[in-house]
Amino acid sequence: MSSSFHGKVALVTGGTSGIGRETAVAFAARGAKVVVAGRREDEGFKTVDLIRSGGGEAHFVKADVSQPDQVAALLAEVVGRYGGLDMAFNNAGIEGTPFIPLENYAEETWDQVIGINLKGLFLSMKHELPHLVKNRGAMVNMASVAGLTGGRLGAAYYASKHGVVGITRSAAIEYADKGVRINAVAPGVISTDMATRAFFQDPAVTARIKSLHPMGRLGMPGEVANAVLWLCSGDSSFTTGHVLSVDGGFVVP
Numbered sequence: 592m593s594s595s596f597h598g599k600v601a602l603v604t605g606g607t608s609g610i611g612r613e614t615a616v617a618f619a620a621r622g623a624k625v626v627v628a629g630r631r632e633d634e635g636f637k638t639v640d641l642i643r644s645g646g647g648e649a650h651f652v653k654a655d656v657s658q659p660d661q662v663a664a665l666l667a668e669v670v671g672r673y674g675g676l677d678m679a680f681n682n683a684g685i686e687g688t689p690f691i692p693l694e695n696y697a698e699e700t701w702d703q704v705i706g707i708n709l710k711g712l713f714l715s716m717k718h719e720l721p722h723l724v725k726n727r728g729a730m731v732n733m734a735s736v737a738g739l740t741g742g743r744l745g746a747a748y749y750a751s752k753h754g755v756v757g758i759t760r761s762a763a764i765e766y767a768d769k770g771v772r773i774n775a776v777a778p779g780v781i782s783t784d785m786a787t788r789a790f791f792q793d794p795a796v797t798a799r800i801k802s803l804h805p806m807g808r809l810g811m812p813g814e815v816a817n818a819v820l821w822l823c824s825g826d827s828s829f830t831t832g833h834v835l836s837v838d839g840g841f842v843v844p
């Protein structure tokens with residue numbers, strides 16, 4: 592990747608672990624000033640410490656993206672501290688309760704998943720876009736192969752990720768003539784704590800999940816981070832409204 596992010600400001604929601612943390616560290620390694628947002632303070636400060644130990648600049652803001660006032664305050668702090676926003680990776684998300692038939696799915700869990708994964712994305716985009724327009728910036732949203740395919744069980748997660756794809760494509764068209772590029776990444780199963788909770792408690796489930804990836808392995812957080820950085824860089828300057836699968840071939844069959 593040829594592009595540098597020196598002098599740029601990046602915001603990563605859900606930057607407290609996994610793909611979000613890896614992407615925040617990668618942004619900083621290429622010179623960006625990074626704001627890490629999330630609900631878990633200890634993990635957020637750990638991400639910031641990792642960045643600073645590598646010579647980068649970062650700041651943590653505790654924020655729940657499903658809460659409008661907290662998202663507004665987050666963007667106010669980003670702009671107040673660094674003067675603007677050039678790149679946003681809207682990564683915050685939860686898996687809900689996997690492997691539960693729809694008729695047994697709790698309404699409360701549905702509301703939590705949609706609230707963070709989809710409403711939280713809408714709120715983040717709403718407050719980020721005015722600043723990205725000013726700087727002709729770039730946005731990447733966290734979708735999933737679950738947003739590109741159907742699947743059994745976990746209805747709220749599938750619904751939320753299909754929604755991510757829809758709002759990404761809609762906003763990309765709306766803001767294309769304003770100089771803002773809006774794309775999404777759609778990972779397969781990536782080796783993270785979330786995947787461990789969802790899939791790796793039962794050896795039979797683990798084997799099935801791996802078999803869905805023709806490359807024969809799970810992805811690593813850094814592989815998704817590389818895709819996010821490319822979509823935010825000048826190397827992808829004619830790319831918008833695209834959902835980039837990072838999935839080891841999951842959606843090919």
